[in-house]
Amino acid sequence: MSWNPELETAFSPKVVAMVGVSANTKRGAPWRPGASSFVTCYEELGFQGRIYPVNPKATEIMGLKTYHSVSSIPEPVDLVIVSVPAQALPDVLEDCIAANAKNIHVFTAGFEETGEEEAIELGSRVRQIALNGGLRIIGPNCMGLYVPRAGIGSFERLSSESGPVALLSQSGGHCNWFSHYGPDYGIKFSKVISFGNAYVLDSTDYLEYLASDPETEIICMYLEGVKDGVKLLRQVREINRVKPVILWKAGLTESGSRAVASHTGSLAGEEAIWRGFFAQTGAVPAFSLEEIAEMTMTFLYVKPPRGKRVAVIGLGGGSSVSSADVCAREGLEVPTLTRETQVELKKFISLAGASIKNPLDTGLVFRDVSLLEREIELVAADPLIDMIIVSPHLDMAKRVGPDQVDRLVKYLSDFSRDNAFDKPLVINFHSFANEPWENELRARLQVELPREGVPVFDSLVGASRSLARFFEYHQFLRRRAID
């Protein structure tokens, strides 16, 4: 796969033209999708290049000299962002061609996704102009690019920290959500790409770019439709060996497929075809943004388990039963611990109202951090266990006090870093009171623990699903290595 140097200028532009910035745009105005807000977004992200607003009716906007057209800008333009009414788009594109500006993010919407005849026709014209002029169109009907390292992005309050995760999405709203929530899961971004109706550049083009992008290690995708399915399959099969591909294929139900047509005017494709796609590529399936985030967190921070046998350390007999059901449904095994482990556990755990078989229901250890540590060690040493989910109630913190919480965080971090047992451990917090101190503690640990290699999940379903798919990914690679 070859590096695409022309596309690279779109991802790290020095000169950006923003067409359609309103003449009375003010700094500090509430964010609204469109070029008028993008200027502020760039500035928030510390963009170091030059921004040229384009508006035929203004000479200066927010202190920036404003040009009447792209072709009147006095230097070569690396990226043009177009946010004008749909009818005005053909002229703007002709202007870009005249200016020899090739990378065009078309925010403008209102084409085949409306289902209106006129709008569909206009879309065809736009596509033709772009192809004739050799324009690399990102969109139309999309939010374009967020690249923290380059200081560019179309949403407010984005993080300026870079990281190894890319998102490639036909939904700008999903980009918005993921870009903002990623950090809560310990996720930082290399490139976030909203590409909408994909007139010129399609998922396969961006994927080619991300495959060669040295900054990107994990690729998340939200796809509605694909133009060249065979190419995508071949690409993902290849890339997935090196950079895990986590893919949400939306619109697989009949209703969803209809919604796809109204959103990006794409053809969603049949469910059976996509099942085959996943089976052949080994791509990691997801069905929501939360799932994408949870799985990305898992790929980022968890060491591959040797098998899929999980131990769950929790609280409450009913929870044990549902934990076992949940893990089994997600594809994990929940074996009974060995006799030896049980004998050791019995030395400090009374069996009345408890269970040490697995899932473990041992309330005692959530009142004494040293006992929890001892239990984790014993479970981790059990040869029947490949991975551990610890599932404490947050109100444990109130019982043991802040010192012991810090001790536990350190213990878990050491456990993960030293990896003496070669078994991943993840956390699933329960909350019982929904009190402010609990929400604060959860928010803090949700950021601190993943950084130390201990992912934190909101639900046991999320934890077990992510671990199961993570294991299956590595199993797929192992099998393919043997083939």
Add this chain to the structure above:
Amino acid sequence: MSWNPELETAFSPKVVAMVGVSANTKRGAPWRPGASSFVTCYEELGFQGRIYPVNPKATEIMGLKTYHSVSSIPEPVDLVIVSVPAQALPDVLEDCIAANAKNIHVFTAGFEETGEEEAIELGSRVRQIALNGGLRIIGPNCMGLYVPRAGIGSFERLSSESGPVALLSQSGGHCNWFSHYGPDYGIKFSKVISFGNAYVLDSTDYLEYLASDPETEIICMYLEGVKDGVKLLRQVREINRVKPVILWKAGLTESGSRAVASHTGSLAGEEAIWRGFFAQTGAVPAFSLEEIAEMTMTFLYVKPPRGKRVAVIGLGGGSSVSSADVCAREGLEVPTLTRETQVELKKFISLAGASIKNPLDTGLVFRDVSLLEREIELVAADPLIDMIIVSPHLDMAKRVGPDQVDRLVKYLSDFSRDNAFDKPLVINFHSFANEPWENELRARLQVELPREGVPVFDSLVGASRSLARFFEYHQFLRRRAID
């Protein structure tokens, strides 16, 4: 089904003995499962009867005169709560028989659920003593009864308000969770029953009681195992006509079934059998406490829809697609709105970057409450639509201001109360920033709106699943009425 007057005294006791209250129990000590904490719980709930702590080594505990045995208490005892080590249980039960006290909540655990031979034998002995002595044992290994009207309960900080919902559960932890979180879903309780290993009274006995209980209108159940499945099936089939039965049958996976044995020593039964059970009874299936809570909220506050065709009013094209997928997967239909409705919507909604087909992706209406109201009216009037899910981002509140939020709450309440369109409407809030003001607003609306007949769901999955099962319940009743 006959009212059981003897059981009634257990649910509204005037005289309660608590065996095993520790001699040095202090008021205000942190709650821990066991009789020592139960005294405080009763007091918190405003229990108006008399509490007799029983402890052979004390004469007074927390200012209450303490007795050496149940039989030394100077008046007839309506309910005995036993929280002693398992080995001491047989003697306590003999004491109860001598005192002619029949209703015994056995908190004590440590029997067949441990899998230990000695403990299993002890359990058989206990069961034999109870049967010989005609004791109505609740438990063992359980948290017993929470009845707000009677001022009794085993957990701290319980609500003292009564309501129409009963929970019957083999897990005390689940009772704890549901009792505390119920109010967040607008749920208040008639009776919450934790019955553990079910030595004497089994689910079918409690169910008989709840069926005749005038205070109970909806029955939620968490079951691990059942002694008399045929009886349960007959009962649920009958009761479900009048009082919806929402049932979580746990332990249906192999791992879950093993966990059931370790928890309440029950036999979980096969998945196929339980599928048949649901098909024959029309009971509403649930697979977690959250699902139980969401469905209970739906049964409490939603008027039965005539069909299963849903309109989703949301924000973002990607969200539209996933909304359609989610609704379809949960069993709802998402039809395209009629041409007439679309024509009316187009009068105030531009199609660029929007969709008015269904799901509706119309960002505009979330910036102007009057437009949202207009949109809801039009969608509700569409003959192809049976129910509506409105799915706003919470940050809408920041855009429109508190006055408009109040206006919207009033509009939604009126919509639901007047029910002019005969179509239920529910809310699914998205949150984008996780900021304190958002959490506060969500918490407030989550309580206010259900009270006005507008249930609020955390996720679209929850909303569509609840509506689908709610519709299926009523469909089942209609079909049976025809049969």
